[in-house]
Amino acid sequence: MHNPLNRTISQVLSAVAILAMAFFGAAPVLAQQPAAERRYLIEQVGPYAVVQYYVDGFEKLTPEQRVVAYYLAEAGIAGDPIYYDQISRYGLELKQLLEGIWTHPQGIDAAALEKIHRYTKLFWVNHGNYHLDSSRKFVPEFTPAELRTAAQRALKNGANFGAKDSKALEAKLKRLDQPIFDPNYRPALTVKIPPAGQDIVTASGNNLYENVTLAEVEKVQGTHGLNSRVAKRGGKVIEEVWRAGTPDRKVAPGRYAATIRRIVANLEKATEVAEPEQADALRKLIRFYQTGEKSDWYTYNIAWVKAASTVDAINGFIEQYLDPRSEKGAYESVVSFVDFEQTKLMRDFAAHAQYFESRAPWREEFKKQNVQPPVANVVTVVSEAGETGPLSPAGINLPNEQDIRQKYGTKSVLLFNVSAAFAGATGEKAAEEFSAGEEEKARARKYRPRARNLLVAMHEVLGHGSGKVSEKLSGDPRAYLKEYYSTLEEARADLVALWNFTDPRLAALGVADQEELMRAAYDAEARQALVILNRYRQGDQVMEDHDRGTQMIVHYLMDRFGCIEAITREANVYLRVTDYAKMHQGVGELLAELMRIKAEGDYNGIKKLIDTYGVKLNPAWRDQVVERATRIGLPTRAAFVSPLVEPVRDADGKIVDARVVHTQDFAAVMLTYSRKSLGYLPAR
Template identity: 45%
Template structure:
């Protein structure tokens, strides 16, 4: 589960008008610059601000841990296009066109190119053309005619747009409503009462000829891969298209190429794992990515939640926020390492988790007996892709399966370098606008960061970690 309180970005961004947060990360093995030399706010892109994050402490990791992180980093990049395709069936095609224009832009009108570039950057930040926070579609500020003119110039410069079956003009005409019509598929995930939640959601988890009620009826007895499959209707019959790599007798599924590319790097990471247990964690993840079997995913989660390695990761089909049914999971990857200096608060909260549980304002039958303290760490992110990046959470508690949480516990992490970048890049204008008086401003400046971190820590450790079903 993700905590969306204030947002920044993974490649490096922070949304301006957020009550939630997400971010991006880059790592370095060099000594970080002194605090006063650091730059956090890098660029304004439409309604977003791109923000730099810093991987403090990475240089103190062992060589083995650094190499392990590096291969996990490459695995995260290898599979990130999965999330883009999950956002819309034409998203990758649109991105390719935008990048072809951007890389073959000589001669394009500067004003038009700037508008297309802003749209491309927003696409990169949101993994598609839907706002990560509002779920609403955004469109370029240029006209279709200006866009088409830019394509024609880029094509003369060597850009490739046509396909084996379509001319460039036909490709543009087909994609015109997808790119330029804000009223065409206006919401990524639409759960408006009275609307058909599947028919009116653009997310690429169901074929366009399906309705919500027929999927729900079919799913009761037929949905075998709830997290990692697309439901399609072919010749009047509903089936699951499984997201898996295949191999060892298992038929490859959707996203097999991306997942196999990621597996290649995960396998390279295994020799650099910090323990036999962590090696087993990576091996179980690979097995799940190959088979797509929910039982293999459960085994991986049980093994992962017992792993307390300094360098850790989240990888796979995890969160179901994008699915109007709350079943299909968006791909995500997060690679991070523990910040020992910042972890004491989280671990102290975890130590007293039973105290907070006992004081909870609900019946004893719904209170959880906590046999072990939850794993709770403050971490610094190396990279986040898919559902966690570029727009990133500030806190995470996993695994999501309640039975595993009750029997084996959970991990809670507070993303320290993400929160730090958000705090350092946020101006005082909003605070001054909404604060009641100078005393409130002074208290926020003095205690705001500590209070935010405590709030997130309590949400992840005490909130998600509590309660019995």
């Protein structure tokens, strides 16, 4: 299961439903990043903010672990073309056309080329010409004539389009004309509610089925549900199994055989350097890729879920979102490693959880004894391909096979450096526009990323797990507080974090610059009450639970404590903290009240608080925030630039180590993926 990135980590965490978890920033809370090198927001591509994520701590792995990461990344990238093909049957042909033009631009009209570039980037983000979140097809700004002229010119420049001459290229362009330009040709990728006269298979534009109806698919007793395409050939419905074939030729090669062999070759290299347990799991994955058999997939997954290697890979035909029948697995690859530094910090926090509970501002009777905070797997992502990149999830819980889950458990990971990069991209912009003055702006630049990591950590470890409900309450407070419960709980966890920012124990845990971090966090909280308004472009109500929590906290503090004020400068509104000590006091008071409400299941109490402070928005502020957010290009959706893992060789050319390169260049990374996985681009 993938958890999306468009909301906060808390939602991801609750959606993942992990038994035991907590988490910390990928960028170490304690260390400071050199700001100049950390450019998160690279460019805007259609509705997507293109964001570079960073791999901290790679240098702390052993050379063997880095080499394993290199081969696993190579394996992932080798399979990337599969996902283009799964999306659309013309996807790889169109990719070759666009990349041929991109790499052979001499003499092409600049305006036309610019439009082709924009389309190509959007195509890379989505592995095809459908928006993956809405499932809708998108069409280019350029005309068929502009594309033809550009392609013919690129051909003269030496582009390899798989067409031997300009006539063959014309035929190819004619074939691609409808797929590219006709919005009504296969208009939606995955259709669960088909229009009249169609079914979910015929109405879906993806390439998991060809020329078959739902009834025909269901008639075939499929033996390779997860890893096959169903097509009609000569009147006969067949399964084209995705597999390489076995070396002894007992199992014949299937669809994607050549590509899968490249995945396998890299996995084999990885087994040579991997820890024994991981090498064993990888050999089982190789076996599955060769046979394509479900039993081999199960054997692999059981080994994978048990293996606790530092460097890990998710690689295979995994999630079933692309298939309207929820059966076929889309290709994906995530290579990551455990973030030991953050795990240590997390354990430190967990170890002191009882101390923080005892210092909570709520009544003694609501304080928990024997606090046992949850523990989570926080990983640093190194490389993503296929369905997980450039559009990355924020959390993943696997395997999906229910029987394995029940018998052997699951692995849940938070891709924290990825979500931290998105927070970095949005936070930088929001801080520049919505800070009330230069001092606040400077503080945000210097301290906000660390303040956020700390806040998130305390929110999860010390916040959600804290507090005790009244003995008079029978059952879960959720049942009493109903539709207000989630808002209360998110606000409560935020307040616990904000409250503890001033606690002396933080210094003992190694947190430096505590006063400035507290101020940066309080500033950000106030600012956030404006920034969230950008998400409610219609109506006059804040809807989402975290947003309602933020709105409630800030407006409560403004009203009852006067520690945050709204000021207007050059017609722009700002929310500015005027008194941090008073804000801390207000945070404590509201937190104590929320804990009482939760403990006693006081429905009327929470209804009054949230209805008064958390729901209704100021439409004039909202209109202004939307205008300012639009003007500065405040990101709402992100696509990610993966780092590249490069091999380090010894004098004999043997790969003995690897390093990570952050290109901050989306096109360069996508073209590198093509060079590694497809043969048509010239070497640089």
